[in-house]
Amino acid sequence: TYSAGRAGELASIGLAENLKELGFKVGRLNTCTPPRIDRRTIDSSKMKEQKSADIPLSFSFENKGKIYKDFSVFMTRTNQKTHQIIQDNIHRVPLSNGTIQSAAIRYCPSVEDKIIRFPEKESHQIFLEPEGYNTEEIYLQGFFTSLPADAQQKALHTIEGLENCKIIRYGYAIEYDIMYPNQLKYSLETKAIKGLFLAGQVNGTSGYEEAAEQGLLAGINAVQLTRGKELLILDRSEAYIAVEIDDLVTKSVTEPYRLRTGLAEYRLLLRQDNADLRLTPYGYKMGLISEQRYKKFLKKKTLVENEKERLKEVIVHATQKVNELLNKLGTTPLSEAVNLAALLTRPEVTYNQTVSIDPNRQELPAEVTEQVEIQIKYAGYIKRQEIQVKRFKKLENYKIPKNIDYFNMHGISHEGKERFSEVQPISLGQAKRISGITPSDIAALMINIEKIKRVKRV
The missing domain is CATH 1.10.10.1800 (tRNA uridine 5-carboxymethylaminomethyl modification enzyme MnmG/GidA)
Known part of the structure; x- marks a missing residue:
């Protein structure tokens, strides 16, 4: 192992050290990548072809018709020979031999992890995805690995259609620093330092859409803050990005966060077909829509x-x-x-x-x-x-005063006091979603808040 960033980039260890010095709580997570192979060394005739959609879907409602060349994806599978090679080399894998001990991503397991966790499976799918128009690199979706280079090559050569494949870039494992995201506001500004916004994998998410969408929101709010304008804060009933941020800020992470439809309790309203109806007004208000x-x-x-x-x-x-x-x-x-x-x-x-x-x-x-x-x-x-959302909004609109000393409140469990103090919820709705909080904690919190409000009115 050695210090580096992704794909040979420079390491950012100094950033984590700087965050520690500023008083932030940081941790370590890990992930791994698949090898990239040369398209010209693949025998796709032995694989199952999956063609591009006739009527493609786009992220933007402005795109009309097909805007890309047809690109087929091909599917193949591992087999018992592949699994045997992986098992024979499992002691050389840093995620298995103890070299890396931090938590890995649950919903994107390595091929080694799949073979260990599901020994009854005779094979696992691998999708060969083109990296782009102007490259011969093929991304092996489903073959995330931190096997040594020689074992990667040997294992791939047992797979149908990949018998003669050439690896352009080997897969590798990476352990990285994160800042625990319950130290953030909903705007993705840090609670401790005004004007410091954090977005992406550093907040404990995957490096995919979960990271990218944070950059959009943090960028919007950083600009709004410098202009002295209202920040963009969405709630769980309005967008998946709001579900993610609420989960991060309220519950923090113990493993790389992946956003799934099952995490959104109002997912029937968060459909891809109505994204423009939900979010265009916000985009226009923020100056992002013409x-x-x-x-x-x-x-x-x-x-x-x-x-x-x-x-x-x-x-x-x-x-x-x-x-x-x-x-x-x-x-x-x-x-x-x-x-x-x-x-x-x-x-x-x-x-x-x-x-x-x-x-x-x-x-x-x-x-x-x-x-x-x-x-x-x-x-x-x-x-x-929508009726459920109205109830949800009622709790979200029940605001909790700032700078409350939860340890001086009566009726709240000791764990509840610790959790409330750590997260500093801004609403009763957020307080209810904190891990370890009981209904009696919430009832006691409401009584204490009402006392505070009565004193302020007097």
């Missing part, structure tokens, strides 16, 4: 609402034509008239399939009709979650 784009967004929003209302007024009668269509779609015929919005709540019926019984329908953009259909079809579930 006037032209914002007007376009408002037009879409208006078209969606108008079409939803129109469909409620379109009456569909139980005619032969209508029932023939419904039979064809595999759903129950009508016995009485209903509005078209009610008909669209049926799982078998889509918006586009009802055009023949809706003669006055105007042509609308696909992004509008998609949103209309989703909001109508899942209205009951969405409304139920």
Whole structure:
């Protein structure tokens, strides 16, 4: 082992030492990377091809149509020979032999870890992903490893299609410093030092989207702070990035944090199709969205609402034509008239399939009709979650005064006092989400806060 950054970059040990000197609590986590291999040395004819999507999805709502060349991904699998080589060399792996003892990422295990944890599995998937248009490097998704170089080469050569592959860059393990994120505010500014923002893997997350999105939010708030303007603070019902930041700030980390849909209790509202409806107003307010784009967004929003209302007024009668269509779609015929919005709540019926019984329908953009259909079809579930969000907001709006001495409060458990003092929650909602906090701690906290508020009013 030796000191270095990723892929041969310089180490940042001095940064961690500096943070320690400033009084921050720091720790160590680890991860590993897959080898990169030369595309020209792969026999893809032995692998399963996965082609690019015909209708691709984009992160941006501004992208229309296909904006990239088709790139196939190929899938192959490890086998018993591969596993035997890995097992024979497991004592040489720093994550297994004790050289590295910090916590590794749970939801992105190394190939060695998969073989140890799942010995009953005869093989594991490997996806060969191109690194880009202008390179021959292939990323071996699913083969994260810290095996020595000779063992990596030997193991890969046992895999179908990789018998003659050439490694361009070997996989490696890296142990790195983090600052425990419960020392941050929701803006990603540190609690201890005004104006110091931290974002990325340093806050205990993975180095993927979890790190990148922090940079966006911290950058926005750093600029807003220098301008003396309102900071961008989102809550758990508004965006996945808010779920992540709340988890980091409130619960801290014991292993590299990965954001999963299961961590978002309001995930039905946090869909990819409505990201613009949720976040464009914030982007415009912060100066990140142009006037032209914002007007376009408002037009879409208006078209969606108008079409939803129109469909409620379109009456569909139980005619032969209508029932023939419904039979064809595999759903129950009508016995009485209903509005078209009610008909669209049926799982078998889509918006586009009802055009023949809706003669006055105007042509609308696909992004509008998609949103209309989703909001109508899942209205009951969405409304139920919105009621849950109202309860959540009530707790979030119950603010806790700053600089409270929790150890002088009565009725709170000793652990509760320690946890509250460490996290310094800003709301009752956040206080409830702190690990180790009991309902009685929350009840006692509310009583103490009300006493403080009464004293201040007097």
